[in-house]
Amino acid sequence: MNQDHRRFHAGLKAHDDIRINPGANPPLAELLDPGRRTLLKGGLGLAALGFLGGGLSACGDASGSPLLDFKGVPVQLDPQFDRVLVAEGYTAVPFFSWGDPVEPGAPGWKPDASDDWRAQLKQAGDNHDGMNFFPFADESDRGLLVMNHEYVNPPLHPSGTIDLGKPRDPDEVRKEQAAHGVSVIEVRKDAQGRWQRVMDSPYNRRISMFTPMRLAGPLAGHPQMKTAADPRGLEVLGTLNNCATGVTPWGTFLTCEENWHNYFINRDRADYERRVSHKRYGLAREGASKNYAWETADPRFDATPYPEQPHGGFVNEPHRFGWVVEIDPFDPGSQPVKRTAFGRFSRECAALAMGDDGRMAFYSGDDAKGEYLYKFVPEGRFDAADPRASRDLLDAGTLYVARFDADGSGRWLALVHGQNGLSAESGFASQAEVLLNARAAADYVGATPLDRPEWTAVHPRSREVYISLTNNDERGETDPLDKANPRPKNLHGQILRFNEQDADPTASAFTWEVFLLAGERKGARDSSGQPVPTNLVSTIDGDLFSSPDGLAFDARGRLWIQTDYEDGEPAMRAMGCNQLLCADPRTREVRRFLVGPRGSEITGLAWSPDGRALWVNIQHPAISFPASDGKSRPRSSTVLVTRNDGGAI
Incomplete structure (x- = not known):
């Protein structure tokens, strides 16, 4: 990563992670303050519990065999480290990188990044993120790998830079828009049992900011969705900032639009102040939009109201992002659908839990400091006898937001017009406004602010739900805090877990605890020889890490944890490069x-049906990866991990 690339990426991270929530709801840190409240049902203080070291039932391997059956790898502190290090007995090889051909007619990637936007429309996008593997029916050795492309880095262009201080070149903007979205690629085992891409597959497909998408659910055709380019409010061009994912039991891919607000600007200060749908989500107000200044080349991203234009120009365009988008990977001709019943926020994922009776819940974090955990419960039930008939289940249901109580209990608060004070008098004229301004509705009903709630994962047997709270360096500044609070300036984050009442995904109540607190080892010292502050000390049993982000369970019930921190920052020096770790939910051991x-985030996991192949995404590497020659242009890449003896991961 050259210096321009480093500065650009650091700038993206800085404003992706800012606090926007202005509310005064009690944060989780306050609820965990033993000086003012009791903690869990025994009323024990925080120190006595070792920061919630026990409580909920946890799940391990039913056979009693150790789940962590590999030798852990060491941290990597070398500032020039430019490869992937995997556990002994395993091999990791590059599999699919930015610029690789996807659709027919796509050229191969050019090391000088000189491909134009038309080529990029057919090539792998940038910054690989959440992904899933979809097997073909009755074919365990063949499937579709579907992955998000969250955003772009300056190496997308030959110069390796993006100048936000002047109007953008329209073709550069088009290339960046083409590199957002989703890739669908067919993969299969060859005669030697090795997974390969199928280059001429009719299923291979790129979905980008140029792909028309249908609006469905309560906001379809609503006045707040109409623009000068779409006066009916029924079709959106494209999807962006796609981060984590979900899947449906009927075999479709759910991609989630995360920090979409950074692509828009509203320069009308008075309009911005009174427009909750802009202000509460943190759109830019002056200068340029926060990411790429696309508005200088594409008017859709200028959300300033222009009364002389139909529907005010593009003032409503930001309303058309922040949704769950459903994609059918097995139908290349199908149109993606934005499901507005899920609600609008900076959504990380849509993790599915399904009851024995077919009732479902989808869990999502809202990735910013002081935001919330949500759950969407469809009205209908999944019918396994007729899976395709379930397609419209995502257009009707109830959106909930979580309140975590100090005694270890919790409640799901319905974000429904006419309930919990959500009415015209409180600023919500209808259910459409509640969903459009889900953050403001969550503020109003008293949800619990969290430290950057990101990925959620559901245990495949117990239905326990885990959520990563990545970090919050403003803890103690913007959030209430007293001297008894154990984590001011929460640089390292934590993972929560909770059980729905009666293991029912649609329940209105749950019990919760902190699964682990990330950070450094007790007794550690900083570079000056001083003891590490107590707010940086972890409760991890095993290998240390910081800033948990991606979470996923494998079929054996092991929790896989991916990290995302700026690995050059002083507070992260002991952590080295970002990591993929595995945790035993029963013992809490981490390996x-x-x-x-160097410089990459580890994000996105997918397994083959037999568990013998694991795909992992390496996002925004800094130095030459995947060539690993110390000089080549870095490329976001998927790596394939297999065991050398051919066994399961």
């Missing part, structure tokens, strides 16, 4: 399985 190249 480091993989380390990525």
